[in-house]
Amino acid sequence: MGSGASMQSVDRARQDIASEAVSRPGEPPQDRLIAVAAGLEVEAEVHDGVLKEPPVLEIDRFNLWYGTKQALHRITMPIPLNKVTALVGPSGCGKSTLLRSVNRLNDLVQSVRITGDMRLNGDSIYDPRMDVIELRKRMGMVFQKPNPFPMSIYENVVYSLRIDGETSRGVLDEVCEMSLRGAALWDEVKDRLQDSALGLSGGQQQRLCIARAIAAEPEVLLLDEPCSALDPIATGKVEDLIQELRGRYSVLIVTHNMQQASRSSDYTAFMYLGRLIEYGATTDIFTKPVLRETEAYVTGRFG
Amino acid sequence: MNSESLPRRRARSGHANLTAHGEPWVWLTASSLALAIAMIVGLLSLIAWRGLATFWPVPLELVTLADGRRVFGEVTEREPLEPTTAAIAGHPGRRLVRTGDFDASGNHFEWIDDTLIADISQPEWATVVERLDAGRLHGIPRRLRHGDRVVAEGSVDVGEAFAREHPIARGRLLRAVWIDKHERGELQRQRHAARLAVVQAGLDAGAGSQRQSEAERRERQLAGEIERREQTLDEETAKLRGENAGWVVEFETASGASVPVPLDGIVRAWQPNRLSLAGNLGVYLSRWGEFLGDDPREANSAGGVFPAIWGTVTMTLIMAIFVAPFGVLAALYLREYAGRGPVTTAVRVAINNLAGVPSIVYGAFGLGFFCYVVGAGIDDVFFKASLVADGQPTFGTGGLLWASLTLALLTLPVVIVATEEALSAVPNSMREGSYACGAGKWQTIRRIVLPRALPGIMTGLILAMARGAGEVAPLMLVGVKKLAVELPVDGTFPFVHPEREFMHLAYLIYDVGFQSPNSQAARPMVFTITFLLVAIIALLNVTAIWLRSRLRRRFVSQHF
Numbered sequence: 001m002g003s004g005a006s007m008q009s010v011d012r013a014r015q016d017i018a019s020e021a022v023s024r025p026g027e028p029p030q031d032r033l034i035a036v037a038a039g040l041e042v043e044a045e046v047h048d049g050v051l052k053e054p055p056v057l058e059i060d061r062f063n064l065w066y067g068t069k070q071a072l073h074r075i076t077m078p079i080p081l082n083k084v085t086a087l088v089g090p091s092g093c094g095k096s097t098l099l100r101s102v103n104r105l106n107d108l109v110q111s112v113r114i115t116g117d118m119r120l121n122g123d124s125i126y127d128p129r130m131d132v133i134e135l136r137k138r139m140g141m142v143f144q145k146p147n148p149f150p151m152s153i154y155e156n157v158v159y160s161l162r163i164d165g166e167t168s169r170g171v172l173d174e175v176c177e178m179s180l181r182g183a184a185l186w187d188e189v190k191d192r193l194q195d196s197a198l199g200l201s202g203g204q205q206q207r208l209c210i211a212r213a214i215a216a217e218p219e220v221l222l223l224d225e226p227c228s229a230l231d232p233i234a235t236g237k238v239e240d241l242i243q244e245l246r247g248r249y250s251v252l253i254v255t256h257n258m259q260q261a262s263r264s265s266d267y268t269a270f271m272y273l274g275r276l277i278e279y280g281a282t283t284d285i286f287t288k289p290v291l292r293e294t295e296a297y298v299t300g301r302f303g
Numbered sequence: 304m305n306s307e308s309l310p311r312r313r314a315r316s317g318h319a320n321l322t323a324h325g326e327p328w329v330w331l332t333a334s335s336l337a338l339a340i341a342m343i344v345g346l347l348s349l350i351a352w353r354g355l356a357t358f359w360p361v362p363l364e365l366v367t368l369a370d371g372r373r374v375f376g377e378v379t380e381r382e383p384l385e386p387t388t389a390a391i392a393g394h395p396g397r398r399l400v401r402t403g404d405f406d407a408s409g410n411h412f413e414w415i416d417d418t419l420i421a422d423i424s425q426p427e428w429a430t431v432v433e434r435l436d437a438g439r440l441h442g443i444p445r446r447l448r449h450g451d452r453v454v455a456e457g458s459v460d461v462g463e464a465f466a467r468e469h470p471i472a473r474g475r476l477l478r479a480v481w482i483d484k485h486e487r488g489e490l491q492r493q494r495h496a497a498r499l500a501v502v503q504a505g506l507d508a509g510a511g512s513q514r515q516s517e518a519e520r521r522e523r524q525l526a527g528e529i530e531r532r533e534q535t536l537d538e539e540t541a542k543l544r545g546e547n548a549g550w551v552v553e554f555e556t557a558s559g560a561s562v563p564v565p566l567d568g569i570v571r572a573w574q575p576n577r578l579s580l581a582g583n584l585g586v587y588l589s590r591w592g593e594f595l596g597d598d599p600r601e602a603n604s605a606g607g608v609f610p611a612i613w614g615t616v617t618m619t620l621i622m623a624i625f626v627a628p629f630g631v632l633a634a635l636y637l638r639e640y641a642g643r644g645p646v647t648t649a650v651r652v653a654i655n656n657l658a659g660v661p662s663i664v665y666g667a668f669g670l671g672f673f674c675y676v677v678g679a680g681i682d683d684v685f686f687k688a689s690l691v692a693d694g695q696p697t698f699g700t701g702g703l704l705w706a707s708l709t710l711a712l713l714t715l716p717v718v719i720v721a722t723e724e725a726l727s728a729v730p731n732s733m734r735e736g737s738y739a740c741g742a743g744k745w746q747t748i749r750r751i752v753l754p755r756a757l758p759g760i761m762t763g764l765i766l767a768m769a770r771g772a773g774e775v776a777p778l779m780l781v782g783v784k785k786l787a788v789e790l791p792v793d794g795t796f797p798f799v800h801p802e803r804e805f806m807h808l809a810y811l812i813y814d815v816g817f818q819s820p821n822s823q824a825a826r827p828m829v830f831t832i833t834f835l836l837v838a839i840i841a842l843l844n845v846t847a848i849w850l851r852s853r854l855r856r857r858f859v860s861q862h863f
Contacts, residue, residue: 105735110642137741147732150755160740163750212740222739 032293033302036273045290046077047280050267053080056220056250057102062116064094064101066109071097073275074116079220084242084251086265086282088258089297094274095254099222102252103139104132121219137164140213141222145229146205148197148212153189156197156208160216175215183211184241203234207241214249221245223253227260239264258298262286270294347837354834357827358590360575360583363429363441365557366400366415367422374413375429375441375557376400377575379823401824403431403441404556411438412823425576428458432554433570438601438821442554442562444572450549462574465552469566472547476567479543482536490529490536492795497522503688570600594831598788603815604825608832613790614783614805615839618707619772621801625711626771627764630718631753637719638726639748651723658716666777669709674700674781678802697802701782703791704801709781710774714767721766725759726752754854761851765844772840775809783810785818808836 032042055078064072072094079085087095097106104125106112118125125135137160148156155162157176166172176193180186185207189200197208206226213221223242227235242264245251255261261268262282269279270289278285278294289295296302361377368374380399397416405411432440444461447454447468455464501518508514550566570593573586597607641647678698682690686697698704729752737747753760775783784804791803816822816829 103739105738108735108738133741133743136739139739141736141739143732143736143739145732147730147736149733149736149751151750159737159742159750163740163742163746209736212736216741 032277032291033272036275036277041073042275042277044076044276045278045280045294046276047278047284047290049281049284050078050080050279053078053083053267055079056081056121057252058119059098059102060117060119062098062101062118063114064097064106065113067111071274072101075276077269077276077279079250079252080267081250082247083266084246084253084264085267085269086261087252087254087269087271088256088261089271089277090302091256092273093271095271096224098271099141099224099252099254102220102222103136103141105141107132137216138219139222140210140216140218140220142206142209142213142224142226144225146202146209148200148205148208150198151196152194153197153200153208154193157211157215159212179211179215180208182214182245183207184237184244185211201234203230203237206230206234206238210238210241210245214245218249220250220252223251225254225256228256235260258286258300262298270297272297350830350834350837353827353830355831357831358587358594360431360573360578360586362425362575363431364400365424365426365429366420367424368415368419369421370419373557373559374400374402374415375404376402376413377431377441379412399823401439402557403439404558405438406440406562407556407558407560411821427577428462428574429576430554430572430574432552432564432572433605434564435568435570436601438605438824440554440556440562440564442556445553445555445561447566448549448551448553448563461552465566465572468550469569469572472550472567473569475543475547479540482540482543487533487536489795490533493525494529497525499688499692502692506687506691595835599786602819602821603786603811604819604821604828608806608808608811608835610788610790611806611808611811611832612835612839613792614703614787615772615808615836616843617791618703618710618778618805618807619768619843621703621707622710622714622771623764623768625708626714626718626767627760629711630715630763630767631722631760633715634719634722634726635748635753638723639744639752654716654719658720661776662713662774663776663780665709665713666780668712669705669777669781670701673705673708674698674702678702678705701780701804702802703782703805706778706782706805707801709777710771713774713777714771717767717770718760718763721763722756722760725756725763728759729755758851758855761847761854765847765851768843768847769840772843773809773836775807775813778807778810783807785810785814808832808839812836 036042057079059075059077059079062072062075063070075094075098087098089095100106101114102118102120102125106114114126117127120135120138124130149159151159154172154176157179158166158172161172161175177186177190180189185204188204189195189208197205200208206229210221210223210226227238230238239260242251242253246264246266253261253265265282267280268282268285270277270285270293272293278289278291280290285294286298289298361379363375364378366374366376377400378398379401381396382398383396397414400413400415402408402410402413426443428443430442430444432442434440444458444465446456447461447464454468455461497518501515501522504512504515504518547565547567551563552566552569553561553563556562571586571589573582575583575586578586594607595612596609598610599608600606637647637650641650678696678700681698682696689695689697690699733751733755734747737751742750782804784806787804787806789800789803791800791805792798793800812829812832815825815832819825
């Protein structure tokens with residue numbers, strides 16, 4: 001394997017697939033997707049509305065490889081300030097990878113290599129002089145599965161302050177209450193702040209993680225499928241919470257759930273196999289997308 | 304789809320069915336477990352039964368033989384004779400009698416054929432006398448004398464008088480022993496310290512120097528004072544012993560001889576044949592009390608094992624204190640910091656292999672490195688005077704510290720492996736959550752990973768302690784002694800003496816069971832010591848397990 005001849009034959013096969021896809025009328029419009037699957041570069045369709053918003057985060061020609069496998073291809077997208085932006089796309093399209101690249105959690109994976117850059121309020125994230133710990137303190141992140149720390153509810157919320165060496169009881173108490181209120185959890189846990197966080201239900205745990213993420217007043221909040229491990233009622237509560245966070249925080253949320261994206265986000269980006277396909281206001285993406293591929297995905301015809 | 308077109312599936316044979324259901328495997332696995340449980344329960348109940356029964360009073364039998372000889376003792380064992388012999392001689396069996404008449408017969412035990420027995424009786428006043436030295440005596444009390452004056456005559460009166468006088472005499476003796484051991488010992492220590500000061504001055508400032516003559520003057524001064532104080536002590540002990548002198552109990556032994564026993568030389572005496580249940584219990588608890596709280600007597604085959612309990616527990620705890628941080632830090636580096644590669648793998652394999660090195664090798668290493676290199680170095684710098692004056696090394700020989708360190712090395716692999724397992728069981732999502740909050744690596748480890756892994760680390764520590772507490776072979780090389788009455792922790796400055804040699808229960812099992820001159824009598828003691836050792840290890844483990852379950856409740860969620 002790996003000889004020149006076989007590589008050429010693979011390329012030829014890809015071109016065949018691509019040309020076949022384009023030359024087949026009447027079928028569901030997936031020609032761009034097939035071209036992407038064949039390894040061709042496709043220009044992303046970014047609506048003008050997005051570009052007019054002031055950005056909090058700018059992703060600039062970002063490429064990422066796991067070993068030799070490229071997972072993100074030239075992603076260029078601005079994330080608007082104080083808006084909720086949803087990343088949608090089928091499994092394995094690189095949504096989570098992109099999200100984890102924003103706070104450089106992918107640094108922990110040894111085989112990852114990147115090119116391009118991201119800027120948080122103008123500061124280059126991948127600048128070698130950037131202190132990654134300070135960078136992460138400017139962002140909050142919530143993961144797929146609730147991951148409260150093995151300590152009390154109170155200590156969970158003020159964790160980021162504790163590691164900064166904050167010891168003033170007054171400050172900690174205030175931040176704890178504000179964050180828990182912000183995460184719509186205060187009324188449920190205010191009487192048992194010193195109990196273990198692991199005793200909370202799944203939905204409560206996830207809102208606790210959100211409280212923990214907003215405790216440090218992050219510039220951008222990263223949510224990685226925050227409802228995928230929750231039941232419908234807990235999901236509803238977390239979605240309500242995202243609605244409340246809207247306007248106060250810049251939120252970047254990865255989701256598998258089309259309804260969730262349409263309900264709770266201002267902007268939606270559709271990704272496929274590591275490429276950004278279409279990006280625009282959520283209403284536009286869901287009701288009158290520019291690309292037929294996007295329409296096919298958001299209406300559930302594939303993915 | 305037409306169902307009739309599908310071929311009907313059915314079991315091809317009973318054999319296939321059996322394999323599919325896996326019935327034999329259930330039996331195989333269950334019987335393996337049952338066998339293991341049976342062995343463990345059997346062993347533990349044997350140890351517990353024999354160990355707990357040791358101190359329970361056994362009736363004394365007076366056996367009269369056909370030739371008129373009489374034997375007085377506890378029947379400890381019975382066995383049928385070989386069938387062929389039995390057929391020839393026509394007798395059913397023989398019994399082993401613990402005679403308690405070593406002075407006259409030279410035997411502690413005697414096998415007696417049932418056919419030779421003319422008569423067996425259980426005299427009411429048959430008494431077991433535990434003597435301070437010279438072992439047990441079985442006899443019937445005849446009279447209590449004070450000098451030539453007979454205080455009491457006849458078993459009943461002697462019994463009453465004994466109950467009255469014995470505690471007083473025994474109290475005086477214990478006081479005298481206390482003076483000899485502690486107060487006189489303190490004076491000895493002071494004298495020795497003054498002597499060492501002279502030698503030290505000679506070493507520091509040269510022989511015949513100003514400083515040395517000063518120290519010699521102080522030593523002479525102190526010697527005079529000590530002599531005066533020793534005289535007072537001598538007078539006091541002489542008075543105590545004098546008051547005890549002359550008190551004698553006379554016992555009639557099996558052979559009819561009258562054996563006088565000094566009253567204060569009796570540790571305990573009881574009449575098993577006339578004891579009620581409460582009386583039996585009293586003797587039983589009193590003997591347990593002595594066993595747990597006193598120093599050993601008679602080459603460890605009687606008396607207590609307190610120094611050994613103390614030594615075992617202290618050594619195990621010191622070992623845990625050394626091995627826990629050391630092992631956890633090593634495992635932390637290996638799991639959290641070291642990159643994955645051939646070197647890490649090699650280190651990991653090497654650590655696993657260390658767990659398989661015979662423990663005597665660790666003992667040899669401990670002796671060669673800790674005692675002869677590190678200890679000798681310490682002696683050279685800090686205890687030169689002692690080395691010169693007594694020719695005795697202080698740290699340069701086996702001791703509690705070196706034994707603990709040796710066992711810490713021995714159990715290190717257990718702790719490292721268990722800690723690594725525990726660390727790798729901490730979900731990565733927790734680490735990521737912490738990093739996402741802006742925590743550094745060490746902050747994440749200290750605040751998230753370590754607390755979460757603590758129950759697993761405790762498990763490793765429990766295993767290590769259980770292994771260390773039961774280890775004998777390396778200890779024989781690095782500090783365990785047959786008899787070491789001075790405890791490593793006591794009231795003498797500086798209160799902790801890590802250089803002292805110590806006693807250990809596991810070594811005591813070996814010593815009492817296999818090195819004792821009277822091994823038959825020591826056998827019940829071996830069971831008791833074994834029972835005690837198992838109980839102590841169980842206690843240490845239960846404490847650690849309780850601690851672990853508390854931690855687990857705190858750190859690990861049960862519901863989702």
